[in-house]
Amino acid sequence: MEIHPITPDLIPAAAALWHEAGLTRPWNDPIRDAEGALAGPTSTVLGLVEAGTLRATAMAGHDGHRGWIYYVAVREADRGRGLGRAIIEAAEGWLAAEGALKVQLMVRNTNTAVIDFYERLGYEDAEVTVLGKWLSVSPTV
């Protein structure tokens, strides 16, 4: 099992995994998200590859102090084998090596089932409300 930043040829497989895991939304283009994360020096998309198959992913990015993790997904057939823990620990390691002091992530209100998974990994409710606003009028962004 290897965990590395994915190469661009694996972006479609990552997007397919995110779709299977229920993480995509019509207003987000996962290909664009992955390309953007791979393009800059402060973000990446990590992929766990085993026997030539992409089995888990996590996107990570930081502002120098806080790191964020997104697009955490394990192939449905591979869940319960510790791959989720492995990809999160790899993302934490990538962020720590970049100098980030803290890691945060957002969980959709409709995905409360995953909270227990993060608590097993040492995460706790940060008791903040996340506010958002679109900066583009494009419905595809």
Ligand SMILES: CC(C)(COP(=O)(O)OP(=O)(O)OC[C@H]1O[C@@H](n2cnc3c(N)ncnc32)[C@H](O)[C@@H]1OP(=O)(O)O)[C@@H](O)C(=O)NCCC(=O)NCCS
């Ligand atoms: C959440 C997800 C990444 C977990 O992946 P996984 O490979 O099955 O997790 P692991 O096998 O590494 O489990 C790690 C620990 O969390 C626990 N755990 C995993 N899923 C859990 C769940 N749904 N509820 C409670 N505990 C859970 C495991 O028992 C394990 O505990 P232990 O290491 O102390 O024994 C996977 O279910 C997934 O891809 N879900 C769909 C996408 C998603 O919701 N992503 C998160 C977006 S915020």
